[in-house]
Amino acid sequence: MPSPSPILTSHPGAVPTPEGDPSPGVAWHYGDPLGEQRAATRRAAIVDRSDRAVIELSGDERLTWLHTISTQHLTGLADRRSAENLSLDGNGRIEDHFVLTDIDGTTWVDTESSRGESLADFLTKMVFWAKVTPAARPDMAVLTLLGPDVLSGPIAEAIGLAADATVYQAGDLPELRHDDEPLGFWRVMPSLGDRGTTPVVDLVVPESDVRAWWKLIVDAGAAPAGMWTYEALRVAAMRPRLHLDTDERTIPHEVDWIGGPDEGGAVHLDKGCYRGQETVARVANLGRPPRRLVLLHLDGSSAYRPTTGDDVNAGGRKIGRLGTVVDHFENGLIALALVKRNVPVDTELVVGAPDSPDDAATARIDPDLYTPDDQVQPGRAAVDRLRGRG
Template identity: 85%
Template sequence: MTAESPILLAHPTAVATPEGDPSPGVAWHYGDPLGEQRSATTRAAIVDRSDRAVIELSGPERLTWLHTISSQHLTHLADRRSAENLSLDGNGRIEDHFVLTDIDETTWIDTEASRGQSLADFLTKMVFWAKVTPTARPDMAVLTLLGPDALTGPIAEIIALPSDAMPYQAGDLPELRHDDEPLGFWRVMPGIGEHGATPVVDLVVPEPDLREWWRLLTDAGAAPAGMWAYEALRVNALRPRLHLDTDERTIPHEVDWIGGPDEGGAVHLDKGCYRGQETVARVANLGRPPRRLVLLHLDGSSAYRPITGVAVTAGGRTVGRVGTVIDHFENGPIALALVKRNVPVDAELVVGDADSPDTSATARIDADLYTSDDQVPPGRAAVDRLRGRG
């Protein structure tokens, strides 16, 4: 389901992602992981993300059909636009997160390597009589440009990116070969890094063109950067990743995946029925999610480094789980975590085994990215007014 990159891993300084990493077969770094992060925030960097699984949807009913089985509003999605989307189970828990782009009467989907085949199988199973054909496309690969120079100058000219391109806008890439192969496309994604200040431009290209696009863009000034750089900036922007920062109980509200295509979300609150919609609507209108996603700053002096899934405790009580753990070039060791909603921003937290100093570290929540949600949900407020409490 995925297009691996032995060509790009042949780079003399490339170090592959560690065994068991959720991004297999791509570079973890090119010898200077912290410097690569700095390049991504100050000029331009290029990241090989060809571990992503790509699926093609063809047919005249592709968007209306996908609208009925997923969480995003797609019936009016314009040509050359992208959106994030979720597939939920019957209880509203997240099964899949994917990015889609509709361009030239084809919808392209890309998702995590580990979920590519499962998502393709689910989509195929759900076709029934709709005029749509899902097709796994391991011959297509994703490259990602990061940094301010990705939007301007020689790099933007090479990929034919207009100067006024906005997030979730997409367009055709220039032709590299004169044959019947697809040309590929660019799309602008929401920024990552501190306050989302680092621009992100994805390229979805034919796998045979991977080396040529890499050469063209690095010759134009894009510095090679590994997944370490991408992940550090993603975590610093409080952007979750499926099955790292979510677990089998996660609902969309907990990881702030609520919103339409123009809001950077993956769940539109003003659309009709789909699997899991009852939970989404109930939480949005009557309650609050049980957990929230937070950015943790870990004790850099501790020799212990937590891994995904270890417990977060406060006062000896388990209050959450750790997601992605990464070293950031300015903030040191940081992590995303799902913690109970009532955990205060100034709580003294421990990650790992709180009873063992050798297998635990202290942590604090980043207050700048912590949003209080003391507002009463609209449905609850209406009920209170009817009962004379509002």
């Protein structure tokens, strides 16, 4: 478990994340959680995500090696570019989700705090004869900037953000101290918020500089915001999080983690062999995933507040699993859920125990973020043509 962040221990009004939260040691909010969300969507906010585990990969073969053991296509990844990536088990189920950035001859990886040690161990065991050295970097931390004002103006100038920066582009941060070499970088990430309208920029910086960067960015106009804000905007954008919105059976297609570095995905469908590829290819070409990710609007007036892992029921039968649950400043109580692929969008849902009104709440699927699953997979279409059905 990471040590409490220096922002949590020093910032007035900081309230830590709840016990058992997957982001330990950082602030849940600073006294006005819904106001912090408004600031993030309308102006700018900064979120302390220093619970993230950071791993450094050095060596000339770092990208070609990582390409062979993970789901993303990395052999052509340019300098100062980022990508999302997965590690799967032999059956194609998701074990790890991580973000990587290649900059100045080093690849930086960050992931959930609970998976940092195991991911570092896995990478180390997979080195064999490759010219690459994985190293855990607990001295590095992640800060996240949210809002329309982070891409231009004083905040962008403070971090040295390129005027034409695009999603997954990265760059060196300006020096904080003239007697040291620059250390740390910015990267532009996919937008969050309702319909993905809130820009996101991450900073990966030395832990010793977290307070200095925090003060610099707040002085430039960003409002302090807690993980509550980040989670609310993440859920509204239907961006899943490992072990909250996935379980031990989840495959990439179920949570829409398909796509290359320029598509916001973590699984490239046009690359060589990696562990779990057979399942990915079979679903992509011949079948459909058994479940799909949906955004639920929950009955906030119910006496029962649903929690992650609750059953999602329809007609008295379990049809899915509830993921992240969070209060959104405009949409009320919302959640992500994995439900059976063929559940109609207008199905009446009950979350919790369907036979006990005191332990259940009603829910509905957001129709605007629901895509009908009627596309014929390319492999299936080819088979149908061969059999005279296409």
